Amino acid sequence: HHHLHHPYQHQSGPTPGKNPPSSRGLSTRKENYERDFPVYKQPVEVGCFSLDSERRFFNDSRQLRYYSEPERNPHFDLKDGYKDRFIKRDESVKEKLDHILRWILANRSKLSSKVATTASPCALDVDFVTWRGHLTKLLTTPYETREGWLLAVTRFRNTLYISEVETEAARRELENRTERHQEMMYWGYKFEQYTCADNVHSSPDPGGVVNTNEAFCTVVQTRLTDHRLLFSGEVDCRDKDPNAPGPPACYVELKTSAEICTPKQRSNFHRFKLLKWWAQSFLPGVPRVIAGFRDHDGVVVTVETFPTSKISHLIKSEPNCWKPTVCMNFCSDFLTFVKRTATEDNPSVVYLFSYEPHRDVTYSIHRDSQYSFLPHWYVREITS
Numbered sequence: 001h002h003h004l005h006h007p008y009q010h011q012s013g014p015t016p017g018k019n020p021p022s023s024r025g026l027s028t029r030k031e032n033y034e035r036d037f038p039v040y041k042q043p044v045e046v047g048c049f050s051l052d053s054e055r056r057f058f059n060d061s062r063q064l065r066y067y068s069e070p071e072r073n074p075h076f077d078l079k080d081g082y083k084d085r086f087i088k089r090d091e092s093v094k095e096k097l098d099h100i101l102r103w104i105l106a107n108r109s110k111l112s113s114k115v116a117t118t119a120s121p122c123a124l125d126v127d128f129v130t131w132r133g134h135l136t137k138l139l140t141t142p143y144e145t146r147e148g149w150l151l152a153v154t155r156f157r158n159t160l161y162i163s164e165v166e167t168e169a170a171r172r173e174l175e176n177r178t179e180r181h182q183e184m185m186y187w188g189y190k191f192e193q194y195t196c197a198d199n200v201h202s203s204p205d206p207g208g209v210v211n212t213n214e215a216f217c218t219v220v221q222t223r224l225t226d227h228r229l230l231f232s233g234e235v236d237c238r239d240k241d242p243n244a245p246g247p248p249a250c251y252v253e254l255k256t257s258a259e260i261c262t263p264k265q266r267s268n269f270h271r272f273k274l275l276k277w278w279a280q281s282f283l284p285g286v287p288r289v290i291a292g293f294r295d296h297d298g299v300v301v302t303v304e305t306f307p308t309s310k311i312s313h314l315i316k317s318e319p320n321c322w323k324p325t326v327c328m329n330f331c332s333d334f335l336t337f338v339k340r341t342a343t344e345d346n347p348s349v350v351y352l353f354s355y356e357p358h359r360d361v362t363y364s365i366h367r368d369s370q371y372s373f374l375p376h377w378y379v380r381e382i383t384s
């Protein structure tokens with residue numbers, strides 16, 4: 001094991017094929033990231049988009065739903081409708097950043113202070129474009145001991161685009177999902193149907209069809225240390241009250257989780273699940289996570305609210321628990337590492353960053369490969 005004071009190992013510049021991986025990695029050891037909390041600007045919503053029941057893109061909030069508070073002990077049956085009222089998104093279609101890129105093209109004027117000229121290489125006034133879910137994975141990396149990740153990065157007009165690539169292990173897991181596991185993945189969407197209404201004045205319709213093609217996504221801009229970020233994340237619903245604060249403060253994240261019966265289950269919930277919930281909602285500034293705790297038979301027995309800002313205090317009693325500062329400092333240092341590494345500005349070049357549990361982050365470089373992800377329609381439109 002390494003004993004480094006700095007998260008970076010010595011880097012002798014990108015001479016592909018010559019450096020062994022150990023000489024150009026980024027440490028993922030949590031001890032290296034326990035410093036002051038980095039600057040993270042309050043996230044601002046700059047737009048939103050919707051994906052309809054056929055996964056078509058709309059530059060508006062038509063799929064935004066309204067939170068309808070259930071009873072504290074509702075007895076929602078999450079199994080209902082799995083066989084006959086469920087339309088599942090085709091997971092074999094890899095959408096990469098396409099929806100975000102479509103949003104950028106439709107809203108380009110909002111993202112550039114300057115009039116685009118050939119002399120100005122910075123087409124967008126941001127350093128990174130990605131999904132919120134990819135950033136969540138980065139935040140939790142120093143505590144992730146089970147699953148690795150692959151992130152493809154392309155520098156184009158001085159903006160770095162980050163898009164996930166499915167790992168071999170994830171693909172195998174997807175293939176080997178049991179019938180029980182498939183059904184359990186439906187439970188989360190069914191909980192949304194019990195608690196979300198289509199309009200301010202309507203009520204949830206548990207008798208309807210659950211269609212996982214439908215989504216409402218917020219697009220937020222913020223800054224982590226010296227990294228200007230633009231990312232999008234799916235939002236489950238918003239506060240019904242018209243006097244509620246504006247987005248993202250009115251947004252609500254819905255979760256389901258197994259009910260907690262033993263001290264061991266409680267500790268695991270704090271150490272693993274609350275870390276993921278906190279990271280996901282903290283990034284876009286979603287203030288509330290509402291959890292439906294279900295029994296082994298898929299019936300929600302209690303509903304509880306977790307204010308995002310209180311989650312990190314809740315876990316302080318837990319021995320060797322996670323720390324928000326470690327998550328944010330690792331993410332900031334990873335983005336610095338990406339900026340230094342992905343230097344060639346070329347839409348068909350991919351820098352592939354790889355994390356395997358208990359290892360450093362390493363990278364490899366790929367030209368015109370299967371990993372290229374910026375579509376021609378985007379490159380053409382941005383360049384013209």
Ligand code: 0WD
Nearest residue numbers: 094095096131132133134164188215232233234254255280
């Ligand atoms: O291409 C990819 N590798 C991915 C694409 C990975 C993750 C997401 N996506 C896309 C999809 O277009 C989806 O609409 O991202 C959108 C959601 O993005 P996100 O908010 O950045 O993702 P994340 O924070 O991981 O998940 C938020 C919600 C999930 O809710 P829970 O409560 O389980 O965290 O988005 C859903 C899910 O409901 N979700 C997805 N929907 C479609 N495709 C996916 C996915 N791959 N992953 C999570």
Ligand code: CA
Nearest residue numbers: 236253254255
């Ligand atoms: Ca959710």
